[in-house]
Amino acid sequence: MTIWFNIAEGIEEVVSAIAANLDAFDDNFSPEVRLADPRFGDYQANGVLGFAKRNRQNPRALAEKLIEALRNSNSLDENLIEMSVAGPGFINFKLNKEFLFQWLQSYATKEDYSKAAASRYSGKKIVTDYSSPNSAKQMHVGHLRSPVIGEAIKRMLSYFGAEVIGDNHIGDWGTAFGKLILAIKRKNFDLKAKHDDPLTELESLYKWGNQATDEDPKALEEARNELVKLQNGEEQNVAYWEAINHISNLGFHKIYARLGIEFDYELGESFYRDKVQRVYDELEETGVGEKSEGAWVVFFPDHKRFKKQPFLYRKSDGASNYASTDLATVLYRLEAFNAGEIIYVTDDRQRDHFEQLFLTVEKWFTAKGYKIPKLKHVYFGTILGKDRKPVKSRSGNPILLNDLLNEAVERSLKIVEEKSPDLRDEEKQEIAETVGVAAVRYADLMQNRSSDYVFSWEKLLSLDGNTAPYLLYAIARIKSIFRKIELAVDADLKEASSLETEAEIGLARKLTEFPFALEQALSDLRPHQLCIYLYELAGAYSTFYNADKVNVKYIPVRNRRLMICQRTLLILETGLNLLGIKTLEKM
RNA sequence: GCACCUCUAGCUCAAUUGGAUAGAGCACCUGACUACGGAUCAGGAGGUUGGGGGUUCGACUCCCUCGGGGUGUGCCA
Incomplete structure (x- = not known):
């Protein structure tokens, strides 16, 4: 069999x-x-x-x-x-236990696992669009979920054998730049001068510009003109725009490096600015788009909502908006990447937008005879404060991602110093960084993505119970056993006798559930399913660890227990890696 | 107004997509071998799944209705 x-x-x-x-x-x-x-x-x-x-x-x-x-x-x-x-x-x-034992022996190495898993989606080509922050704004807690969930989904799909492209669709084009340039000019801001925190300053310039245009119609008109000049390639505004994006990207990548987020492409909205004309032309030519109240839109007469609420893809002043660039992006991903599927990871407030985008693509591509990629919107709940309103810090500004991570690492460091005082300072610092960042990521991932997200320091920074440190601790204890016995964690263990105790069997059963859990997480693109499984696995391991001593004298028993330890380690490390979480030797 | 989402233990969340007695963590209470790391483990207590009705062998899950909270809704992204 x-x-x-x-x-x-x-x-x-x-x-x-x-x-x-x-x-x-x-x-x-x-x-x-x-x-x-x-x-x-x-x-x-x-x-x-x-x-x-x-x-x-x-x-x-x-x-x-x-x-x-x-x-x-x-x-x-x-x-x-x-x-x-x-x-x-x-x-x-x-x-029965003989089946479990044979399973553990049939799938023993990292290669066995990845080979078995990779047959699932092989041949698929998938673009994942995640993070996608706006230029000139600092990333705050509201920007945590997309990169964290997106990275996990990308890695899981890739593990299943799909060819996955991660694309960061940065918001580096649009009306915000009109306002920003307006502010830069009026305030005589020198983009090239040294600034302590250039991204923060850009953000306050944007806020200033935004307020000015809200209050004064003349300023609004002026901002529009700056935007049009930028879109027409006027030299000075293009120079401003480039400098702004440069500063932003440096800021973003500091955070990505810390979180371990990796993209294959970062084609922002601006990349598509010379590609929207084709969208306009084809939508007009096929009759999919129509002019309404001066703007170009797509109606869906059969849709209960969108028959009245159209998809507006070109503004009445002729300028593009994010619908235009999103449409151009789908076409580009089809033609340049041959994408069979595109996955967007954004918050759920954009559900209408993506539904309309997908419907428009379907009409348009059908009319043109293009292959229609499978389009999925992986949405997640909004980050809220205790008052159910978007989260703010005491100063009224959102909590910055960097500050959140710093706080997490600081708290972890205190625990490391308390629990492992003998480690070198450098080592403690590294452990604290890994544990702190892991705790934040895991706290985000373990929750069903589609529910709203109530922010609390306590929750994101928790280090007890169902948290990343619990999983990391299980790993550290397994490695510690192998260090003590002076055996490699992937050593080939002969003479392992068959499973006997309740704890061994319970753990073995849990180990065999890994492919099922992974499949489940992927079928719905919900990483929390994998989190739940990993937590249960670590729990079964802890039970086993407390019930049955591994390093016993009788070799057949010792080896079978070591074997279970090896498989547990393999799955915990594989699983955490798929979630984008780094693991540790000691903690 | 219309559309969509949501309500589960004191708090934060699960529930294999309609399956068998609704499960975890935190907090609370009681215990654990000087055996491999106690950032652990074993156990206890905690529920009219927002209210009501319906569909069926079976409902947290589907339908209707009422209520609370939230989001979106033509020139932001």
């Missing part, structure tokens, strides 16, 4: 194949194999219930029929997997 990497999927296939040969079932039957409550088994097939209902049959009898056919076929070795019918028609599968 095959020892499948993803067990649920393996059972699913076997059951499907058997059902296909039974008269009682037809093509509409799907076994729906899921993880089961441990009281009943390891996996359960729920599909018989739904199928019986749809066809007005007795589910229990149908399940009996299916299980009998399964037994007769010998496709599942009953010495490895026990099966039974329960309740109204569930089919339960119980893996």
Whole structure:
């Protein structure tokens, strides 16, 4: 019998194949194999219930029929997997310890894992669009989720074998620059002079410009003119614009470096400024776009909302907006990258925009006969304060990302000094940096992305319970055991006896669930599913660690426990790496 | 106004997408071997899943309705 990497999927296939040969079932039957409550088994097939209902049959009898056919076929070795019918028609599968042991031996190395996983999405080409901050503004807590979630999704897709491009679609073009240039000119700000904190100064210039244009229609007119001059390539404004972006990008990349966020491309909105004309032309030529109230828009007569609320892709003054550049971006990603799929990671306030964008692309590409990439909006909840309003610090400004990370690292350092006073100062500092940054990232990732995000220092900086340090600690203890025994963590362990204790079996069972958890996280693009799994795994390890001593004298027992430690380490490190979180030797 | 999202233990969140007795962390209480790192583990207490109705073998999940909170809604991104 095959020892499948993803067990649920393996059972699913076997059951499907058997059902296909039974008269009682037809093509509409799907076994729906899921993880089961441990009281009943390891996996359960729920599909018989739904199928019986749809066809007005007795589910229990149908399940009996299916299980009998399964037994007769010998496709599942009953010495490895026990099966039974329960309740109204569930089919339960119980893996015995010999199966678990064989699984652990079949998938032993990093290469075994990545090879098994990479078959899933191989051949797919996917662009992930994440972070995408606006120039001339500092990143604050509101900018945390997109890069953190986006990086995790990119890495998971890549692990599954897809060819993934990470693109940072920086907001470096648009009306903000008119206001900024206005402010620079009126305040005589010297972009080339030395400034202590240039990005902060740019941000306050922008605020000044924004206020001025709000209060004074003449200033607004002037800002528009500056923008038009920039868009027409006027030399001085282009020079301002370049300097502004240079300063911004330096600031952004300091944060990315700290968080370990990596992009393949950073094609900002400005990159598409000479590509929007084609969008205008093609939308007009195909009749997808129309002129309305002076602007160019797309209506969707069949849509309950967008028949009245159009997608505005060219302003009445002829200028582009972010809809224009987003449209041009989709086309570029199709033609330059041959993207089969594009994933946007932004907050949920942009849901309407992306829905309209996707609908427009569909109409437009259909009319032109272009291949339509799969378009997905991976949205996340907004960051709120305790008052349910967008989060602010005491001064009224949002908390800066850099300050948040500094605080996290500081708190971690205190704990390191308390728990591990013997380490060198340098080492403590490095550990604190890793732990602090990991805690913040994990706190963000462990929460279902689509719910709103209530910011609290306490939550993002927590170091107890379901947090990154808990996972890192499990890793540090495993490594410590191997150091003590003076054995490499990937040493080939012969003479391992088969699993025996409750804690060993519990941990082994959890280990085999990794592919299922990963699949689940990826099917919905929800990294928190992986977090939940890793936390449960670390929990099962801690239970095991406290219950069964690893370094015992009797080698067959010691080796089987070491083997479980190795697999736990492998999965924890792989999983955290997929989430974009660095791991440690000691802490 | 219209549309969408949301409401689960004191707090912060899960719940395998309609499955079996709704689970974790924090906080609180009780315990743990001088055995490999106690940033740990074992246990306890804590629930009318916002209210009401419906669909069915089965509902936190789907439908209706009422209420609380939030977001979006033609020239910001």
